[in-house]
Amino acid sequence: LAITIYGGPRRLMAHGAASCAVRTKQGILAGCTFAATLLRVLLLSVCDATALHWPSVRLKVFVDDASMQAIGQQEHVVTNLSESTAFLAESLEEDLLMQVSRSKSVLLASSKAVGVRLAARLRVWAFPVGEVAKNLGCDFSAGKRLKRKTQLARRLKVQRRLYRFKALRKAGAMTANVAHAGLSTACSYGLKVTGVPNKELQHIRRLVRSAAALRVHGRSLTLALMLDGNPQLDPAFIANRAPLQQWASTIWSKSVPIVNLQVAFDQALRNAGAAPWRQVRGPAGAVVATLQRIGWQARNAALWTTHTGLALDLRQTCPVTLAALVDAATLAWQWKQVAKAEGLEELADGGLISPLRSLMRPSGTEWTMGHAAAVKCTVVGGQWPQQRLADAGCSAEQVCQSCHAAPGTLRHRHWECDGTAALRRRSVDEGVVAAARGPAAGRPLWNRVLFLDPSRWIQPPLSEPMTYWFRVPADGIFSGIVYTDGSGLYPTMPGLRRIGFGIAALDSRGHLTGAAYGPGVHPMQVVPVAELLAFLTLLRHSMAPLEAKSDCQMLVNGFARGRVWCTAADRPHADIWALIWHILDGFGECAVSKVPAHATQADVDASRVSEADRAGNQWADVLAKKGARIHPSCEAEVLRCRRADLAVVKVGRWVGQLMMHSGRSGVLADVQLKTERLQPAARAIVQRSLSYGCRGHDVQLEGSRYVCRLCLRISRSKAMLCSKMCKGGTLFATAAHASHKLLRSGAVWWCSTCGCYGSHRLAGLKALCTGREQANVGPLSRLRQGFHPVSKARLPTAVPGRVSAARFVHAASSCSLE
Structure with a gap:
């Protein structure tokens, strides 16, 4: 068909006129689907x-x-x-x-x-x-x-487009998901083969964080990526997952002989040493280096041990399951980075992130985007209390400027300052305030709304499969119509999820003839796994003919599509499907059908489900819940985890209310900056530049160009102009000779003594001030009258030119919320 289409005559049409017939002799036509x-x-x-x-x-x-x-x-x-x-x-x-x-x-x-x-x-x-x-x-x-020239060139190409994301962000768009879909995907191309070194990964993480947030200076890189947009916004997830999942897929699909993989893996292990990324020559080296980064151990090419001590055999572990375990290891790696960078050793073993992410979502007028941004600013380290300003050299005062009673720390601001006592009494329970002032006052919960994850102390799920008989069927095996179901406990708490399965068989009168249940033993404690384990257990204790009825559509669809589809490397739970199809090879007649879940008597009366199907599904559901409870768990520990989540939410809501109440003007009332000592005119310039939210630039459109009145930076794009921190006019204020008495009229800097001036170049301001006007009286007299010496255009009112503190004011004092 394609050859016939290519061999046929073609004519070009334009405005009703047709050309002579032409034929394709060489090449492939653009847009050809063949x-x-x-x-x-x-x-x-x-x-x-x-x-x-x-x-x-x-x-x-x-x-x-x-x-x-x-x-x-x-x-x-x-x-x-x-x-x-x-x-x-x-x-x-x-x-x-x-x-x-x-x-x-x-x-x-x-x-x-x-x-x-x-x-x-x-x-x-x-x-x-x-x-x-x-x-x-x-x-x-x-x-x-590898020299990674292609990988570096791709990242630099993406980095040159960063200003587009910043322009969108400044316009009010939420760019976190766009950065995840665009920047992370572009920079991660080819990581399945070569991996990404630690240094290059850090560059990519900073790039994505800059695209997702306006203000990044002085804030935690890892915490910002954990709280912005997608839970897996951090490129570390795909950087760790891609090479390991690709290696596991190769072993699972047997596309390369395991012997060849083992030879390459052994060589990579011998070359790794203390700097494994410098020795990467191919996929095996990238896998070894990535395993070392997330804290996993490898015995050989197919036998690995996770950071929690779980043994994995890649010949029996689904690649998608391995990817989920790698993501869990990456989350643990993130918390280690936070503990190391922020000095919070208490969080090295993990912290609570789900309640913080719930605070990032606005809910009505009582909790707005401003409140959420205030909490995020505190968590990532974007707040600058008086003590921190003094430690950074931005202020000579360490005492809180609101109450003058104690050093101005975050703990003092949140829980002790008399200036916010009235608001605290109205908004926070007395028990929370007492705990914040008690022996545990130094914990990061009260300062940064960060709390360690208590689920790490809960016993892990069972690792040995077990089947319990509630009622043994005749001859000890199932046959005919049998109902299966899977269930899970605490589905909204990832660290506490526990699954179980149930199997039930009924006779024609609706009486239970056989029933079994058990805990779901699998690295992934999710309900779909429990549904598959229920069917797998049924096959092990049944004979043909068999009709399994389940309320899981995934099980019904997978059974209908066959072995190849179910056991593909990119299919979730392919390891359980492989065991199922191994039994089905010589099983005989078997069918799987769908039954409505949790049907009621009204559904039976409306003929949507039969009475037998409703009773069978209910029995299987009860037994599945019974199997999930076999896992070791303690209600007191579960309650402690829920109380920890509630404590993080309470503290976070109080911090958000405090910040919105105290920081509406952009600078909190309990801090004092060096800019307070400036002359009134200079202080007005600094405050106006802060209010624009352009990294301290005082931007003005002059013709087709944007000009900053402070640092005189020029660009045709406002986003490009504001891509770097404003230096507050330090180009002239510091480079001009100290003998000049500098004044600034808009973009024009001039000496009120000798008359030397400049707008984009220092010109005569570099030299020693002569004390008298050079050339003639014209330029100085025009400048004093408020006119440009050459164009005679009207200039803004002159202000003192040496504003020494303006260069760091925005980074140190601004707490305007994202």
Whole structure:
């Protein structure tokens, strides 16, 4: 069909006029849906001939990119690879009339001698010899250490577009999800193969954080990524997950012999040392380095141990399950980064993030986006109380400027300051205030709304599968119609989830004839796993004919689609599906059907479900809940976890109310800055620049350009101008000679003694002030009258030019909320 379409005549139409008929003789038409298929058909004979004559050479073709690889002794590799490459290139150009690009082709070898010999044998084609090349958008080498030029170039290209996200953010758009879908995806391309080193990962994390938030200085990078938008906004999730999941998928699908993977993995382990990322040569090295970063141990290519001590066999563990475990390890790694960077060692083993994320969602007029932003600002370390200002050299005062009774710390501001006592009495329970002032006052909960995760002390779920009989069926096996169900406890608390399964069989009169239940033993404690375990347990204790009825649509759909679909590497719970289909191979007649969940008598009366199906599903549900309770758990520990969540919410709501009450003007009343000592005119400039929220710039549109009146930075884009912190005019105030008496009229800086002036250059202001006007009286007299010396345009009122404290005011004092 495609060849017929290509061979037919075509005419170009324009404004009712038609050209003569033309026919396509070479190439593929743009937008053709058969493009990839036609190219395969065209290359099929040439590729088959190459593979037939040189079986030791591995040929890979991806659309219009081809790679040829050979492993073995030097003479064998040089001979076979040179002959096969010459044959393929000659066939493409002479037989298929295609052109092989000399500029994009490159010869890679594990040693320089092999590369030189290959180039000599292929000198007719003039293919260059290199150490690292770009292959399908990834850095590629023949057994040598990667230089990651392609990965760096991609990140720098994305970084140049950062101003677009900042412009959207300043316009009021929430860019966190856009950054996750755009920046993280772009920077993470190819990580499945090469991984990402720690230093490069830090650059990508800062890039995503800058795109998601307006203010980043002095704030925790990790906490900001944990609270912004998507729970997995942090690029560390995909950086850790991608290479490990790809390795697990390769083992699961058996696309590469496990022996070859083991050889590469052993070599990577030997080369790793103390700096594993410097020794990465391919996927095996990236896997070893990533495992070391998240705290996992590896015995060999398929046997790993997680940070919690869980043993994994990749030949029996679903890659999607492995990815979820890697995400849990990345979350633990995040908390270790927080403890290390913020000095909060108490949180090294994990903290509560779910109640904080609930506070980030506004709910009516009592809890707005302003309240949520205030809590986030406190959590990430964006607040600057008086003590912190003094420690940073931004103020000479350490005492709270509201009550003058104690050092101005966050604890004092939140729980002790007399200036907010009335508001505290109205908004916070006395018990919470007493606890904040008690022996546990130093905990990060009262200062930063951060609390350790108490679920780490709860006993883990069972690791050995067990089946309990509630009623043993006849002959000890199930047959006929049997009902299965799965259930879970505490589904909204990830650390406490426990699952169980239930199986029930009824006779024609609705009497229970057989029933079993048990705890769900699996690394993933989620209800779909319990549903599959119920069906798996039923198969182990039943015989054909069998009809399983379940209220899980996922089980019904998977059974209908077959083994290949269920056990694919990218399918969730493929490990359980593999066990199910292994039993079904010689089982006999078996069917799975859907039954409505939690049906009532009204559903029976309306003929939506039969009485037998309703009773059978209810029995299976009760037994599944009974199985979930077999896991070791303590109601007192669960209650403690819920109280911890409630405490974080209470403290967070109080902090949000306090900040909204005290920080409406942008600077809290309990701090004093060095700018308070400035002259009134200079202070007005600083406060006006703070109010704009443009990193301290006083932006004015002059023609088609934006100009900052303070630092004189110029740009055609306001977002680009505000991409860096305003230096408060320090270009002139510090670089101009100290003998000048500087004044500033808008963008014009001038000396009121000698008359030297400049707007974008220092000109005569670099030299010593002469004490008298140079040249003539015209410029100085015009400046004193408020006119530009050359254009005679009206200038703003002159103000003192040396504003020394303005350069750090925005970073130290602004608490305007995002």
